[in-house]
Amino acid sequence: MKVSLNWLKEYVDLSRYDRDVDKIVSKLTMSGLEVEDILNEQEIYKNFVVGYVKEKSKHPNADKLSLCKVSTGEEEFQVICGAPNVEAGQKVVFAPVGTVIPKGNITIGKAKIRGVESFGMICSESELELSDIHEGIMVLSNGVEVGMPITKALELNDVIMEIAITPNRPDALSHIGIARDLAAIFNKELNLPKITLDEKGENLNAAASVEILDLINCPRYVAKVVQNVAIKDSPDWLKNRISKIGLRPINNIVDITNYIMYEYGQPLHAFDLEKLSGRKIVVKSTSEEASFITLDSKQRMLPKNTLMICDADKAVAIAGVMGGENSEISQSTKNILIESAYFNPSSIRRTSRALGLSTESSYRFERGIDYENTAIAAERAAQLISEYADGEIIQGNIDIYPNKISAIEVKLRYERVTELLGYHISNKDINQILEKLGFKIIFESHDEAHLIVPTFRPDVEREADVIEEIARIYGYDKVPPVSRISITLGHKYDDSEFTDGLKDAANAMGFYEMINNPLQNEKAAKLIGNPIKILNPQSLDMEYLRTSLIPGALQVVSHNINNGEKDLLLYEIGNVFNKKTESDISNFEDFTEVQKLIFVVTGRISQKEWHSAEILSNFYNLKGFVESFLIKISLDNVLNDSYYDNANSIYEYNFEKVHENNIVGTGGRIRKEVLNNFDIEQDVYCFEFDISRLISLSKDKKQYKEPVKYPKVIRDCAFIFDKSVTYQQVKGFIEKEGSNLLKSVKIFDLFESDSLGSDKKSMAFSLVYYSEDKTLTEEEIEKVFNSLIAAVTNKFNAKLRGS
């Protein structure tokens, strides 16, 4: 909300801080009303001066332009002006070269307009952002001195603050509300407007009547009648005040109701009394759906139970939200009924949501206005209307308020203040703060005070809330720091320590961590698996939960390649989600959430050096990184490898890390078709680990194994197989059949050539034999070795090479 400092000063004396506006701003922010932006008029208008148009002649090369000589007393400038109303002898607002024009933030420079030079600009009100008037230049009254800065001539010395009002402070949605806080902070008096009414003794009850049928949603309704008004422009001071805080002046009546809303925080509505059938107001809720035209000429569908202001026949306003077209003020309005009411916050909130219509008025009613202030605000409105619209106020208020709302009483224990805050504030200081904030002390002892909470503070209900008020006005900056505190750290209940270790290992290998959103758009999510759809996504970009870390990773690769970074080593740790079946999710059992770690390798693995050419990364680099990673986390010798060709739609060729038939990780080169979705033209290698499996494996406690005392014997053999026989099959068979003296099998050669035959290939294996109990003899080894050769030859129809 925009707030004018000059306006605030009417209610609290802050002249002491005229040269120190920053102090006001910082204290206000620290008290909970954050000042987000400051517009200092002295700064904005500092270069503009009062100019005198000495001469005006037609521009030689343009019909609509004038060539003027503008004097600022000390200097004279040649200025081109495009306004139709500029004349010699006028006093104007002159912007010399170098001035920044508020509208559009344009700096005036020396210009040549249609061949004639111009050294500055004569300004309109709209260029100065003082009003909307843009048809002509601003002409000043003759009383101002030529050369005087306009900050002085037009009294442009205000500071407009944009304050973020938190939802719990409806009282701060007005200048008096903010002034009250400032009065408490700076220990000044709050000066409320004095209301003196010049009322006519006519019969109010004959002039108008009010009936509330829905007392739950409208507990109080005050109406005041002003007769014989003249609808015209508001006085300048009023137009200025509301313009500065961002409102457009319309006419005196509307402007006055707006003014009071920003002054007191009470939204008002003015009805043309003659348009109210029966001169009657009936407040009731709709019993069924209805259509209504609001004063912005929009037709709206009102749901059942919408609170409406009606006359004897029809609805004339949506209570607390917006008036109707059928009852609004027009040029010919003579008699006005001012509405000042208290509406139930939840009713207004419900209506506002249902209609998708939020106004400054509904905003305040939703948060809770001051039900005790309705009559005062109506009287203030009446006073201003009689002053500036020539109206005659009919004496008295119609005030329907049958069930008085009782204010809240709170007991405050002074010792509790010290306990909760940790430092001492004297009873005297406490009482002073509370009284300045509007609390009434109805009983006081050394130990406690009984308080009545002000009716404009619906957010204060308990002792703790009162203590908060004391602390924030006293000043959080006054809290004495404690030099020593002792903290007991709770232990981690998750596996973050383990995953931190994974990150350390990845970092150590030169990989960089990336963070991707678990929510993705449809295209990315459906690339792999069966994604879960979100019922209420924030946007189409976040409609599905990811099933894999791969799409996100490829998006990052693509993004970086576009930025010219093609050589990437990246990793991510994150959760992926998969439906267990095709059907929709109805509970937590229907899907899995698994934490994964992905490595991504793409681009060059080494740059061009003086001793070697550049090398592109390949499958073996990925495998090397995976092995290196497992060594770093001490899981290198508990996992087995599996290799697959054409196994799935993601990897062209992938390999897995397996433990006892459980896949711990899988990866390989990403297929071109998948890369095409991301416009990636270089090879990308990925490997995804299931972290929960890594965790369970690392829980196996390491135990010392005595090194084998007896020597190892290595036997090599090579076979010619049919091409269709896989390495897995042979290795698996050898491991099974190879006797328990065979401790490891490793392939060391793979050979294909026409000399073997077009449908044949050769695989050579290195077999390691040893016993934990004794040295094996030649005979023992020969026996099992030959037996194995025979078995392999038989099983795969293979031929032993070199035999």
Place this chain on the structure above:
Amino acid sequence: MVDPNVFEAVGYDPEIYTGYAFGMGIERTTMLKFGIPDIRIFFENDFRFLKQF
């Protein structure tokens, strides 16, 4: 300071226990320390940013 209603909801007597809670955005604190101007930079995964740290 933790609202007394919160304590009551979990079975602590607010007359005996008081507490405070605060959060320091990890990204925002990091932004202050290293002069990073926009929080979205952390989630763009631009390698030219990642490799600075």
